[in-house]
Amino acid sequence: MRLPPGARPAIGGFDRAAHRRTDADWLERAWSDALVVVVDEGRALVRDEPPSLVFTPAAEVDAAERYFLGEDARGRAYFAVDGGITAPPGTHKATIRDVGHILDEPDASLLMTAVALVNWHARHRYSARTGRPTTLAQGGWTRVADDGETLFPRTDPAVIMLVHDGVPGPAGRCLLGHNGAWKAPGWARRYSCLAGFVEPGEPAEATVIREVDEEVGVEVRDVHYVASQAWPFPGSLMLGYLAVADPDQPVRVDAEEITDARWFSRAEVARSLAGDETDFGLPMAASIAHYLIRTWLSGSPTPPAGP
Numbered sequence: 001m002r003l004p005p006g007a008r009p010a011i012g013g014f015d016r017a018a019h020r021r022t023d024a025d026w027l028e029r030a031w032s033d034a035l036v037v038v039v040d041e042g043r044a045l046v047r048d049e050p051p052s053l054v055f056t057p058a059a060e061v062d063a064a065e066r067y068f069l070g071e072d073a074r075g076r077a078y079f080a081v082d083g084g085i086t087a088p089p090g091t092h093k094a095t096i097r098d099v100g101h102i103l104d105e106p107d108a109s110l111l112m113t114a115v116a117l118v119n120w121h122a123r124h125r126y127s128a129r130t131g132r133p134t135t136l137a138q139g140g141w142t143r144v145a146d147d148g149e150t151l152f153p154r155t156d157p158a159v160i161m162l163v164h165d166g167v168p169g170p171a172g173r174c175l176l177g178h179n180g181a182w183k184a185p186g187w188a189r190r191y192s193c194l195a196g197f198v199e200p201g202e203p204a205e206a207t208v209i210r211e212v213d214e215e216v217g218v219e220v221r222d223v224h225y226v227a228s229q230a231w232p233f234p235g236s237l238m239l240g241y242l243a244v245a246d247p248d249q250p251v252r253v254d255a256e257e258i259t260d261a262r263w264f265s266r267a268e269v270a271r272s273l274a275g276d277e278t279d280f281g282l283p284m285a286a287s288i289a290h291y292l293i294r295t296w297l298s299g300s301p302t303p304p305a306g307p
Contacts, residue, residue: 014106016070020077021139027068030077034058037069037078037114040085042233043093044111051099053107054091067117067140069110080114080140082122096232100286116232117141120153123234127151154235159207160195161241162292163220170267173247174296176280177216177261190281191264193289195238204239212243216261217252220245226295229288240288242296269297 020026035055037044045054055078063081071077087093096115100108117140127134127145134143134151143151163175176191196211198204205223212220220243229238253261264280272278273294283289 014070014072014078014110017068018141020071021068021141027077027139030068030071031058031066031079034077034079036061036066037080037110038083038085039080039114039118040083040093042095042115042119043085044114045085045087045091046094046099046103048090048092051102053103053111065121065136065140067114067121067136069113069117078110080117082118097284097286101284101290112230112232116155116230116235117153119232119234124151155230155237156235157198157204158195158231158236158238159198159204159211159241160193160238160289160292161208161212161220161223161243162193162289162296163212163218163243163245164296165247165263166222166244168299170265170270172266173263174266174269174293175216175218175245175247175251175261175263176282177253177258180255180257180259189279190283191260191262192283192287193292194258194261195289197236198239205241208241208243212245215254215258218245218249226292227288229291231288238288240292242292266297269293273297 067080069078134145137144165173198207208223222244224242226240231238
């Protein structure tokens with residue numbers, strides 16, 4: 001299976017080319033022949049078959065700001081912009097949630113970075129310290145206020161953990177929860193890994209222990225890091241863990257956030273992933289939650305490679 005988007009570096013000769021970001025003359029020249037990812041409320045244009053990101057020639061893009069993503073092995077530049085898009089035949093508008101698991105690299109990483117940058121710029125038009133307007137700098141990788149204050153893109157660390165009982169084979173169980181905010185159609189029966197933001201001064205492993213206790217009242221041990229995933233909703237870095245707990249402990253949910261949590265066997269999870277009829281659903285394949293569940297299901301720290 002694929003790693004979640006952002007869990008591995010972009011491949012295929014693509015370079016973020018950070019040294020280009022301060023070269024305003026080069027960025028201006030590069031724009032004339034650049035390819036652009038247009039982001040429309042978190043969505044970009046994707047080709048139906050084969051699934052791939054659709055790039056717009058820079059000459060066809062009219063945008064007040066443009067954000068440099070990097071360059072390919074031939075030196076061609078890629079940018080992101082915030083703007084409206086229409087989907088011609090053979091294409092559709094999609095989010096990372098929709099297509100992150102089926103896009104090849106570097107398309108998945110380009111889409112993740114484009115959405116993250118567009119989201120960050122939308123939230124930082126003004127300085128939080130002075131309230132004064134900021135302007136784009138360094139190819140879109142900073143914003144600067146009129147008093148010289150420099151703002152850098154921020155990523156909020158969060159942990160996401162698959163709690164399991166440590167038992168091998170089909171009888172082994174994992175603990176999944178249903179978030180009270182999941183009210184959209186198709187989400188009413190969805191169960192996923194527990195998660196939460198790292199607090200100031202807190203190691204990520206301590207966050208795992210604290211969040212599981214706060215959300216379901218269960219004590220965990222053997223906290224084991226697996227992988228990370230950038231998740232630009234709005235701008236998080238998800239740190240994925242496995243942790244072990246005794247299923248005989250009572251589950252006491254934090255009703256404000258988790259409306260239900262229960263233990264599921266490997267056999268139940270495998271049936272749900274196979275599309276068999278079950279009374280619950282699992283996270284979308286583009287998410288690290290799905291990856292963690294597959295990791296546990298395989299009984300290995302890393303799932304076997306596959307299509």
